[in-house]
């Protein structure tokens with residue numbers, strides 16, 4: 069009985085229903101907190117939204133004023149005998165309620181750009197995705213081979229890793245101005261920032277993963293007659309593939325975190341441009357919707373990759389658990 | 391005290407002598423000459439092996455036993471070419487060994503199957519490395535898999551196999567290269583007793599049927615006597631050859647022989663060699679340092695406050 073009701077057993081899987089419950093809760097709880105702040109006026113609501121200006125000359129319907137200002141003005145109105153202003157408690161404009169953001173998920177896509185030259189939301193999103201794709205693909209194209217070679221051959225490791233270890237501490241955005249000077253103001257520098265942000269970590273992580281391959285497997289293959297490149301292509305690479313795949317998933321997540329900075333460089337573009345533009349128009353429901361959308365895209369792509377990993381590496385026990 | 395006149399079962403009958411004379415007349419496969427190995431570590435130099443000399447003959451089954459840490463793995467790794475000797479040399483068919491190669495098959499103590507390959511592809515690995523075509527390799531691999539009785543598991547991945555099956559695949563994988571000698575480092579050490587005896591019988595069966603010389607490391611005396619023609623006994627720290635014992639238990643072997651006089655006499659001799667009597671300098675420093683730990687409450691004998699009657703009362 070005690071065993072089946074354990075919530076905290078070290079490294080033991082929970083029953084299916086509990087896992088589902090906790091997964092749902094992990095999303096539900098933050099939303100619940102958000103709902104409380106939005107729909108329970110006594111919790112926060114530091115503002116008053118004017119519904120009826122009454123005798124206060126500078127109040128307008130729909131205006132947001134501080135609670136204190138509102139009570140001062142009401143007192144003044146009572147003393148001077150004009151009609152009292154009316155209003156509801158409200159949150160600041162930058163904290164839209166969940167239902168507003170939910171509807172923004174739809175309206176953000178259907179809101180026509182203010183200017184002809186500007187992009188629709190789906191166009192902005194797609195642009196961001198291509199930036200990530202190219203930055204990450206180029207980084208992997210160079211980083212994976214170098215990382216694997218570093219992890220396999222001490223000579224390659226000693227030649228590359230000290231410098232990379234140094235370079236990875238340089239913040240990628242610091243290269244923004246340089247990237248613009250070299251690559252122009254459009255997509256080039258943005259891809260470069262994603263590349264710089266990913267590449268150096270990638271080499272080190274992949275090198276480490278490669279080094280973690282069980283030496284006994286290499287020794288076994290040596291006694292079976294494997295030599296030089298056979299060791300690399302028939303043992304090292306197939307042996308680390310599942311771990312490499314996991315690394316790539318984590319690195320792709322990091323690449324997304326560089327997106328906003330990258331898109332601010334040169335001419336602002338993509339989802340970042342959409343967010344800053346909507347914030348300027350004070351459409352904070354759209355801003356929230358766009359931010360959450362980045363999270364959803366990230367989560368979905370990771371889910372797809374994890375399923376793909378399970379299918380590709382069915383022989384790997386660890387992959388089945390991730 | 392009267393001395394009973396027991397026959398010495400270690401003393402060899404003419405028949406046994408004949409058998410070993412014939413064995414030693416066969417061509418030498420592996421020869422180890424003055425082999426020594428030292429490791430340099432932060433704590434200083436460790437001598438793992440010192441002046442090891444022995445030969446194995448064609449189709450001979452040699453076991454190596456010795457106390458834990460005496461350098462058994464170091465010895466077999468040096469024979470495989472995974473470690474280079476600090477002194478002396480290893481000759482295979484008269485030619486010195488410098489690096490690992492498919493002419494010396496190895497089965498490791500741990501599981502070393504390639505987890506990304508099926509059983510069949512694992513066994514094909516060595517053949518593919520030496521440039522055999524995929525189809526030849528596949529055909530030969532299936533023969534070897536059949537020999538270890540795993541036809542049904544040819545398409546399974548190592549993670550789906552039990553420990554015993556994994557080691558059987560490892561044996562098939564090493565044999566598929568048709569090595570001159572099969573080196574085995576405590577291959578059944580991690581298996582339960584029942585699986586282990588099945589594996590031993592299976593290994594002897596294979597060895598009888600193909601032209602292979604085996605060097606087998608173990609710390610299990612019964613295993614060594616059951617399997618070996620000759621047993622090489624290593625002394626602890628540094629590993630040095632204590633003695634080479636000829637096992638007079640007749641072949642074909644079966645487990646009932648474990649209570650035969652030859653078996654028991656051999657075992658007694660091995661025990662004496664491994665744990666020499668009157669040796670106060672115990673190799674395991676841990677044992678002499680273990681303190682007696684009082685368990686439970688201290689109870690003084692005859693203390694009336696504690697009722698011990700249930701434990702001390704005699705049963706009528």
Ligand SMILES: Nc1ncnc2c1ncn2[C@@H]1O[C@H](COP(=O)(O)OP(=O)(O)OP(=O)(O)O)[C@@H](O)[C@H]1O
Nearest residue numbers: 429430431436438457458459460461462463464465
């Ligand atoms: N790479 C190494 N570096 C330093 N010392 C080593 C190394 N390999 C082995 N040794 C030392 O050499 C000695 C023999 O080790 P080895 O593993 O060969 O013993 P073993 O007989 O196989 O032991 P076991 O019965 O535990 O398998 C040990 O004292 C060990 O500490």
Ligand SMILES: [Mg+2]
Nearest residue numbers: 462463464499
């Ligand atoms: Mg060992």
